[in-house]
Amino acid sequence: MSEKRKGYITWDEYFMGVAKLSAMRSKDPSTQVGACIVSEDNKILSMGYNGFPKGCSDDEFPWGKGDPDDYNDKYLYVTHSELNAILNYRGGSLEGSKLYVTLFPCNECAKAIIQAGIRTIIYESDKYADTPATRASKRMLNAAGVRYYQYSPTGRKIEYYV
Numbered sequence: 642m643s644e645k646r647k648g649y650i651t652w653d654e655y656f657m658g659v660a661k662l663s664a665m666r667s668k669d670p671s672t673q674v675g676a677c678i679v680s681e682d683n684k685i686l687s688m689g690y691n692g693f694p695k696g697c698s699d700d701e702f703p704w705g706k707g708d709p710d711d712y713n714d715k716y717l718y719v720t721h722s723e724l725n726a727i728l729n730y731r732g733g734s735l736e737g738s739k740l741y742v743t744l745f746p747c748n749e750c751a752k753a754i755i756q757a758g759i760r761t762i763i764y765e766s767d768k769y770a771d772t773p774a775t776r777a778s779k780r781m782l783n784a785a786g787v788r789y790y791q792y793s794p795t796g797r798k799i800e801y802y803v
């Protein structure tokens with residue numbers, strides 16, 4: 642056997658796969674989001690998923706939304722996967738890096754993405770495309786010249802057994 646194996650996964654499948662694995666750690670009963678930040682030369686720098694900040698117990702803080710009392714709304718407490726991935730990175734600069742994320746970033750994360758120097762976003766779902774948060778996000782990303790494109794799945798089922 643002198644030729645390389647065929648059927649190995651692409652870089653996009655690899656990193657979106659890592660983002661999805663990360664999302665599976667989320668405790669949010671409604672939407673689980675995962676992110677993976679990668680250097681220009683395809684090395685993983687950081688990962689994250691949506692969750693409460695350190696010390697804010699997943700069992701004590703509220704996971705609900707739409708509670709008449711905003712104080713008990715998860716949106717006040719959750720850190721988004723993208724921001725967690727940015728904050729989890731302790732190695733220095735993210736300048737020029739790429740972000741793989743399972744859901745299009747919101748406006749608040751867009752600010753952090755732009756300021757961190759992330760230059761490319763590869764996203765899977767855009768299920769909140771019509772919301773002001775996503776529209777404002779695209780407005781800022783476009784102005785800042787951050788490139789984004791939707792991940793196109795190959796249809797390959799990613800499973801591994803030795």
Ligand SMILES: Nc1nc(=O)n([C@H]2C[C@H](O)[C@@H](COP(=O)(O)O)O2)cc1CO
Nearest residue numbers: 671672674691719721722744745746747
């Ligand atoms: N890009 C994103 N990254 C995220 O981590 N999130 C988080 C915030 C919430 O925990 C959850 C969305 O909850 P819901 O609105 O579908 O019930 O996903 C949300 C978005 C949407 O912009």
Ligand SMILES: [Zn+2]
Nearest residue numbers: 721746747750
């Ligand atoms: Zn966000």
